[in-house]
Amino acid sequence: MSVEQEERHNPSLEIMDEEGDYPTLSEHTLQALKEFLSEQSSSTGENLEDVKLVAEDWRLSQFWYDRDTAETIAEEIRNLFASTRSPVACVACPTIYAYLKKIDPGIPVQLLEYDKRFEQYGSDYIFYDYNLPEELPPESEQAYKIIVADPPYLSKECLEKVAHTISYLSQREEHYLLLLTGEVQKEVAAKLLKVYPCGFRPQHTNKLGNEFRLFTNYDPGQRLGGWEQLRNL
Numbered sequence: 001m002s003v004e005q006e007e008r009h010n011p012s013l014e015i016m017d018e019e020g021d022y023p024t025l026s027e028h029t030l031q032a033l034k035e036f037l038s039e040q041s042s043s044t045g046e047n048l049e050d051v052k053l054v055a056e057d058w059r060l061s062q063f064w065y066d067r068d069t070a071e072t073i074a075e076e077i078r079n080l081f082a083s084t085r086s087p088v089a090c091v092a093c094p095t096i097y098a099y100l101k102k103i104d105p106g107i108p109v110q111l112l113e114y115d116k117r118f119e120q121y122g123s124d125y126i127f128y129d130y131n132l133p134e135e136l137p138p139e140s141e142q143a144y145k146i147i148v149a150d151p152p153y154l155s156k157e158c159l160e161k162v163a164h165t166i167s168y169l170s171q172r173e174e175h176y177l178l179l180l181t182g183e184v185q186k187e188v189a190a191k192l193l194k195v196y197p198c199g200f201r202p203q204h205t206n207k208l209g210n211e212f213r214l215f216t217n218y219d220p221g222q223r224l225g226g227w228e229q230l231r232n233l
Contacts, residue, residue: 199225
């Protein structure tokens, strides 16, 4: 991802002593200061290796996934793309979009997202309001074999509406769905989308109170920790 986040200025800590000279900080103090400024920077926006993300807007229920989660899912999508050559739809999951474009910029991906800050992605961006699940460009109907979705809210209503969107986007004969949502949605997700939890546990950069899971509508085999129900047989 090449999103350019506006750089935030950390004022320098310039403190003079009584003689007008700048004091010399010890190596230990300098290291502690660097760690503090790094923590302050990450609280206003996430800079994960080469991927820069705009700051989370909690009013929109935005919580970015950590690097390991995003890279793991992006690699899975790349594997699916290699066998299907299908464009990818990322529904309300800009972190996954960003890492996928970082890993393989040649994969065609559309980001469906409410937050218009992501208009900077140009033609890859499609405005999406989950309350209007099928108000999307007509060319996107049944256009995708690979869909990854992260409903913004942990409610049955939200998941039901996102499921309508997935149905609108997905090719009828075959499609691969990766759903990121809370453990509490397990039964509803299985009923609506026939998806089941994988062993891999997604994590966010900021710890959340609700445990999140990755669900798929296909058996990933040894990838993603496999389907849990197959491991339990």
